[in-house]
Amino acid sequence: MSSGLRGLAKDTVVYGLSSIVGRFLNWLLVPMYVRVLATPGEYGIVTNLYGWTALLLAVLTFGMETTYFRFSTRRDEQEPMRVYANSLISVTVLSSLFALLGFLFLRPISDFLGYASHPEYVGMLIFIVAIDAISSIPFARLRCEEKAMKFAGIKLANIGLNIMFNIFFLIVCPVIYRQAPQVIEWFYRPDYGVGYILVSNVITSIVNVLMLNKEFRGFSYRIDMPRMRRMLPYAIPILGISVAGILNQSVDKILFPFLFADKGEAAEQLGIYGACFKIAVVMVMFIQAYRYAIEPFIFKRNREADDRSSNAVTTLYFTIFSLLIYLGVSFYLDDVFKYLVAPAYYEGLKVVPIVMAGEFLFGLYFNLSFWFKLNDQTYWGTCFTVIGTIITIAIIVFFVPIYGYIACAWATVACNGVMLMLSYTIGRKRYPVAYPLRKMGGYILLTVVIFSLGMFAPIDHAMWRVVWRTFLLCVYMGVVVKTEGLLRLLKR
Numbered sequence: 241m242s243s244g245l246r247g248l249a250k251d252t253v254v255y256g257l258s259s260i261v262g263r264f265l266n267w268l269l270v271p272m273y274v275r276v277l278a279t280p281g282e283y284g285i286v287t288n289l290y291g292w293t294a295l296l297l298a299v300l301t302f303g304m305e306t307t308y309f310r311f312s313t314r315r316d317e318q319e320p321m322r323v324y325a326n327s328l329i330s331v332t333v334l335s336s337l338f339a340l341l342g343f344l345f346l347r348p349i350s351d352f353l354g355y356a357s358h359p360e361y362v363g364m365l366i367f368i369v370a371i372d373a374i375s376s377i378p379f380a381r382l383r384c385e386e387k388a389m390k391f392a393g394i395k396l397a398n399i400g401l402n403i404m405f406n407i408f409f410l411i412v413c414p415v416i417y418r419q420a421p422q423v424i425e426w427f428y429r430p431d432y433g434v435g436y437i438l439v440s441n442v443i444t445s446i447v448n449v450l451m452l453n454k455e456f457r458g459f460s461y462r463i464d465m466p467r468m469r470r471m472l473p474y475a476i477p478i479l480g481i482s483v484a485g486i487l488n489q490s491v492d493k494i495l496f497p498f499l500f501a502d503k504g505e506a507a508e509q510l511g512i513y514g515a516c517f518k519i520a521v522v523m524v525m526f527i528q529a530y531r532y533a534i535e536p537f538i539f540k541r542n543r544e545a546d547d548r549s550s551n552a553v554t555t556l557y558f559t560i561f562s563l564l565i566y567l568g569v570s571f572y573l574d575d576v577f578k579y580l581v582a583p584a585y586y587e588g589l590k591v592v593p594i595v596m597a598g599e600f601l602f603g604l605y606f607n608l609s610f611w612f613k614l615n616d617q618t619y620w621g622t623c624f625t626v627i628g629t630i631i632t633i634a635i636i637v638f639f640v641p642i643y644g645y646i647a648c649a650w651a652t653v654a655c656n657g658v659m660l661m662l663s664y665t666i667g668r669k670r671y672p673v674a675y676p677l678r679k680m681g682g683y684i685l686l687t688v689v690i691f692s693l694g695m696f697a698p699i700d701h702a703m704w705r706v707v708w709r710t711f712l713l714c715v716y717m718g719v720v721v722k723t724e725g726l727l728r729l730l731k732r
Contacts, residue, residue: 267521271582272407272411274585282507300331305327310474322467325459327471331373339366342366365438379391409436478618478621488632513591523562537554538554548674555607556679559683568713575705590646598655609663611673615671624663631654
């Protein structure tokens with residue numbers, strides 16, 4: 241294993257502390273939410289609001305993270321801090337303008353979204369999105385400068401703080417209120433569950449900025465227009481990619497309330513889908529940690545030389561470990577992971593393997609999308625994701641009213657599968673990479689066989705079912721170790 245790949249693996253592990261471990265800790269809030277909030281409908285509100293958050297963050301950062309990576313690592317760039325200043329100032333100005341307009345028109349926006357009785361939900365959402373968008377650029381700088389430990393430390397500290405405030409407002413305060421209401425009744429409302437989730441996020445977003453204070457200093461706050469004129473044509477297509485990509489992942493959560501005449505039913509279904517979707521987030525967490533490490537790695541390797549083999553190798557290992565996660569979650573879904581949600585949500589567990597399959601396809605697409613970023617042809621990414629978005633929205637609009645949230649899960653598979661095939665087909669002509677397709681296909685086929693043997697075996701006893709599926713998981717890992725010679729590589 242080359243030193244570069246070892247470094248990538250190390251960074252992926254470190255970023256995993258903030259992404260996988262951090263999201264896992266946030267993930268553990270789900271069992272609390274589904275038990276503390278009165279109904280699945282209330283959790284549906286949380287799911288809907290955070291669906292909007294993801295979309296708005298993509299708009300406000302408008303591709304400046306990837307643009308910063310690309311332009312600060314160019315061979316001819318002698319002053320990367322000017323690129324950083326351009327990125328940070330432009331995102332800050334746009335986010336501030338968004339927040340100003342959002343607060344000015346808070347009432348009509350809240351009415352449109354269906355939160356006329358709680359406009360403060362939307363107000364807090366606007367504040368969170370604006371602050372987090374601004375923070376994304378300093379975090380990108382930490383990644384580019386390979387300060388993975390600081391990145392992970394700040395992320396974990398804020399996640400821990402968010403969990404602490406959630407527990408305080410949703411668990412501790414109700415106990416105090418029942419025993420001695422006079423102590424906290426000056427600030428605490430027992431029926432404000434969803435609101436306190438947002439309040440906790442507001443506090444941690446502010447702390448996030450404070451912890452990044454050094455990344456806001458040490459450079460001139462001045463837009464370099466010649467550089468900006470070169471950056472924007474690259475960034476705008478990335479904006480299209482990001483928005484369409486987020487729509488592919490979150491449009492179901494955004495559109496759901498508009499697709500049912502009965503808003504209560506919509507909230508209930510969305511709550512069940514959102515809670516069970518969180519179980520599939522294990523795959524998303526791995527992809528996010530991998531993405532944090534692979535982007536600067538690939539861009540820097542390309543700066544040194546036209547190194548396409550690294551992209552091929554990392555895609556193979558991504559496939560191997562993603563499929564392992566897929567089998568692990570699917571095999572223990574009935575006997576372990578289902579207890580992350582309350583019994584009222586069990587009916588939605590059937591979406592988990594489908595959603596994970598869709599996320600796996602998205603991860604492959606991400607690996608096969610570097611060709612248009614390295615060639616400065618990001619408009620291709622916009623085309624692919626717009627096509628994917630059209631497919632997603634069409635499936636959701638036509639089939640969700642008939643089949644419910646299961647249609648959302650299949651929309652993810654269809655969308656990401658089409659984008660993957662388009663990127664591969666066009667990329668092999670414009671930026672050929674010798675991906676080990678035969679090996680990757682072999683591992684996918686092996687996974688299908690093992691998944692079928694594990695999920696459809698007629699074993700009713702929980703213990704023996706777990707034993708059988710664990711054995712099959714070990715078979716998969718044994719084949720990987722033998723085929724890839726991992727033990728031999730690790731000894732080098």
